[in-house]
Amino acid sequence: MTPLVRTKNLKTYFPILQGIIRRPVGYVKAVDDISLDVQHGQWLGLVGESGCGKTTLGKTILRLIEPTSGHIYFDTPSEIFQQIESAENENNQETLETLYDTYDLATFSGGKLKVLRKDMQLVHQDPFSSLNPRMKIKDIVSEPMIVHNSTSGDERLKRAAELMNLVGLSEKNLSRYPHQFSGGQRQRIAIARALATTPKFIVFDEPTSALDVSVQAQILILLKELKQKFNLTYLYITHALTVAESVCDSIAVMYLGKIVEYGDPSVIFKEPMHPYTQALILSTPIPDPQQKRVRLVLPGEVPSPSNPPPGCRFHPRCSRATDVCATTEPPLKQRGQNRKVACWHPLV
Amino acid sequence: MEKLVQIKGVSVNFYTYEGVVRALNNLSLDIYKGETLGLVGETGCGKTMTAFAILRLIMPPGVIETGTILFTPNGSAPVDLLSLSEKDIRAIRGSKISMVFQEPGNALNPVYTIGDQISEVILLHRNNEMIVRAIKDIDCHLNQPADERNKLFDYFIRMQKYILAAMLNSPGALLPRIVQKVPLVKRLLWRINNEAKKTAVAMLKEVDIPDAERIVNYYPHQLSGGMKQRAVIAMALACSPKFLIADEPTTALDVTIQAQILELLQRLKDEFNSSVLYITHDLGVAAAICDRVGVMYGGSIVELAEVNELFVNPLHPYTRALLAAVPKPGEEPMPIPGFIPDPTNPPAGCPFHPRCSLAQDICRLEKPELHEIYPGHFIGCHIDAGENIDTPSQN
Numbered sequence: 001m002t003p004l005v006r007t008k009n010l011k012t013y014f015p016i017l018q019g020i021i022r023r024p025v026g027y028v029k030a031v032d033d034i035s036l037d038v039q040h041g042q043w044l045g046l047v048g049e050s051g052c053g054k055t056t057l058g059k060t061i062l063r064l065i066e067p068t069s070g071h072i073y074f075d076t077p078s079e080i081f082q083q084i085e086s087a088e089n090e091n092n093q094e095t096l097e098t099l100y101d102t103y104d105l106a107t108f109s110g111g112k113l114k115v116l117r118k119d120m121q122l123v124h125q126d127p128f129s130s131l132n133p134r135m136k137i138k139d140i141v142s143e144p145m146i147v148h149n150s151t152s153g154d155e156r157l158k159r160a161a162e163l164m165n166l167v168g169l170s171e172k173n174l175s176r177y178p179h180q181f182s183g184g185q186r187q188r189i190a191i192a193r194a195l196a197t198t199p200k201f202i203v204f205d206e207p208t209s210a211l212d213v214s215v216q217a218q219i220l221i222l223l224k225e226l227k228q229k230f231n232l233t234y235l236y237i238t239h240a241l242t243v244a245e246s247v248c249d250s251i252a253v254m255y256l257g258k259i260v261e262y263g264d265p266s267v268i269f270k271e272p273m274h275p276y277t278q279a280l281i282l283s284t285p286i287p288d289p290q291q292k293r294v295r296l297v298l299p300g301e302v303p304s305p306s307n308p309p310p311g312c313r314f315h316p317r318c319s320r321a322t323d324v325c326a327t328t329e330p331p332l333k334q335r336g337q338n339r340k341v342a343c344w345h346p347l348v
Numbered sequence: 349m350e351k352l353v354q355i356k357g358v359s360v361n362f363y364t365y366e367g368v369v370r371a372l373n374n375l376s377l378d379i380y381k382g383e384t385l386g387l388v389g390e391t392g393c394g395k396t397m398t399a400f401a402i403l404r405l406i407m408p409p410g411v412i413e414t415g416t417i418l419f420t421p422n423g424s425a426p427v428d429l430l431s432l433s434e435k436d437i438r439a440i441r442g443s444k445i446s447m448v449f450q451e452p453g454n455a456l457n458p459v460y461t462i463g464d465q466i467s468e469v470i471l472l473h474r475n476n477e478m479i480v481r482a483i484k485d486i487d488c489h490l491n492q493p494a495d496e497r498n499k500l501f502d503y504f505i506r507m508q509k510y511i512l513a514a515m516l517n518s519p520g521a522l523l524p525r526i527v528q529k530v531p532l533v534k535r536l537l538w539r540i541n542n543e544a545k546k547t548a549v550a551m552l553k554e555v556d557i558p559d560a561e562r563i564v565n566y567y568p569h570q571l572s573g574g575m576k577q578r579a580v581i582a583m584a585l586a587c588s589p590k591f592l593i594a595d596e597p598t599t600a601l602d603v604t605i606q607a608q609i610l611e612l613l614q615r616l617k618d619e620f621n622s623s624v625l626y627i628t629h630d631l632g633v634a635a636a637i638c639d640r641v642g643v644m645y646g647g648s649i650v651e652l653a654e655v656n657e658l659f660v661n662p663l664h665p666y667t668r669a670l671l672a673a674v675p676k677p678g679e680e681p682m683p684i685p686g687f688i689p690d691p692t693n694p695p696a697g698c699p700f701h702p703r704c705s706l707a708q709d710i711c712r713l714e715k716p717e718l719h720e721i722y723p724g725h726f727i728g729c730h731i732d733a734g735e736n737i738d739t740p741s742q743n
């Protein structure tokens with residue numbers, strides 16, 4: 001199966017500038033060498049704590065943040081991957097260059113990128129700051145159409161009304177302003193805006209973290225409906241494991257700019273392989289007082305991504321760490337079907 | 349069990365241009381000694397307002413309209429917090445009742461060090477204790493053998509001791525008042541500040557901050573979110589309060605840090621033998637650390653029970669709907685239909701009736717009173733337990 005989105009050795013470093021000439025003295029390694037596939041129609045959850053680079057990865061895939069190095073492919077046919085692979089093996093720089101220029105999103109700019117932007121959209125975290133308070137809802141929802149599908153004003157309005165109905169709001173709301181809506185309604189408007197260009201791929205950056213549980217449930221069900229209806233592919237960034245567990249098809253756990261575990265939620269949550277995943281699961285409180293979990297309290301805090309610990313990045317907080325963890329970085333290895341883990345001493 | 353705080357029929361209104369917002373609606377709640385009471389509910393249901401009403405922190409246009417809040421610390425006669433003078437309530441805030449706020453970043457003042465901010469609480473409420481310690485320190489110094497200390501400063505040190513003793517014995521006299529007010533002369537009192545800082549360091553150690561002697565001189569921006577929240581907890585516990593209000597203390601933190609803070613709070617609660625009012629919107633957190641849980645909706649408590657009872661046998665339709673909305677593995681979360689009612693124009697009768705599938709005529713007319721169904725299990729609902737409630741509130 002060819003993936004819809006594939007990143008290969010993707011790195012996003014932010015320079016730390018110092019001095020009068022603003023020379024870089026170091027780099028914040030927000031996304032460090034990530035290779036990730038998002039299949040057609042998949043709902044991939046990206047979980048991790050704040051500062052681990054989830055949002056940066058999502059935005060880099062959309063090219064809203066410039067990658068430092070690496071490749072991003074979007075909707076590329078499988079023959080091309082084979083061609084790239086063979087060219088890499090033969091070390092044929094010329095063919096590689098041309099292939100990268102035509103298919104690698106990381107090299108695109110200007111008009112080429114704009115064409116693709118139509119197919120990939122983003123829904124932001126905070127619905128209170130992602131909608132312009134001075135624009136009416138109809139302008140907010142139809143703005144992507146002005147940019148991407150040069151349709152007439154009437155058609156745009158019709159489509160905007162259609163979109164509002166899709167996300168469960170009345171079209172009467174079109175001439176209102178964002179401040180007249182509650183958080184859940186605003187998030188619905190943001191989703192309508194993302195759907196305006198009929199995208200194939202949507203990145204959700206913690207869309208429900210600012211909402212109450214009852215509203216969160218409404219939004220999650222809406223997302224599920226929309227996904228089935230339009231055959232969408234989601235990258236769902238969240239820090240709430242319970243949300244990821246209940247709605248996602250696959251989950252990637254990130255720690256300090258690296259993916260440490262990947263797999264199906266049912267398997268990951270039952271038998272986590274990486275100690276960090278286990279710690280995350282055990283520290284998430286569940287609303288059932290009878291099921292007293294052995295609460296595993298991780299010592300310390302997430303280290304700074306500008307100066308990550310050598311070897312496995314989790315080893316200073318890990319109870320299973322040995323000498324090898326402190327010196328050599330564990331690769332993300334395939335372990336069983338549809339399961340990857342980056343750990344020298346996996347739990348299972 | 350003894351009651352520490354009794355909230356009786358408290359109503360809080362906010363007079364805004366859009367109309368009167370009824371933030372608390374005839375709320376009654378008892379908090380027992382040594383327990384952790386959780387308050388859960390969605391945004392705008394009045395959880396934080398309850399905490400603010402207890403501490404009388406409600407700012408205009410908010411007004412506490414009716415009710416009493418009786419506070420009974422350690423066997424003394426109960427005092428009504430709502431009828432105290434501003435001076436008396438200030439003596440209680442931070443010393444007997446203190447609060448941990450939601451955003452540790454906003455609760456700390458960015459231009460003072462952590463140590464300064466913790467010392468402020470200590471100097472405000474435990475000044476005399478600090479003076480006694482400072483005098484002891486001076487005595488200790490003076491009792492050293494004469495050849496080991498510098499006699500040159502003896503005079504100053506004795507003068508310091510005299511002033512400190514005067515502050516302790518006759519705080520209203522002229523000398524202490526002058527020394528406390530006049531700049532430069534005020535510096536003679538540095539020993540008190542020193543003692544307060546030492547206590548601050550001890551408090552930071554108490555909340556498991558590593559290297560507390562160094563951290564005490566840090567500014568808030570130099571600390572991470574979890575460390576800031578620990579510092580705020582240290583500040584709240586600096587006067588070993590009898591009653592701690594924690595207003596979503598872990599909402600802004602990551603789960604692994606949240607687990608650390610929850611464990612810390614539980615340990616400190618036992619250590620200081622205080623009661624905790626724990627406000628949260630996360631039912632999982634409430635299940636993990638509370639003894640009793642109250643569910644709030646539309647400015648009043650709709651259900652109140654022991655934590656096991658509430659989660660195993662929820663009776664109010666809203667509690668059931670809320671529990672069904674929490675995402676669980678393999679199950680689709682069930683949303684609650686409709687929206688939270690407009691607080692300026694709440695529905696007549698039961699505030700939940702427009703969203704409730706079991707609503708009957710009486711629900712639209714009459715607001716249900718909180719009544720006891722089983723021992724210790726209260727609900728505010730017209731529909732009695734056992735009959736219709738077996739089906740979840742969704743169709």
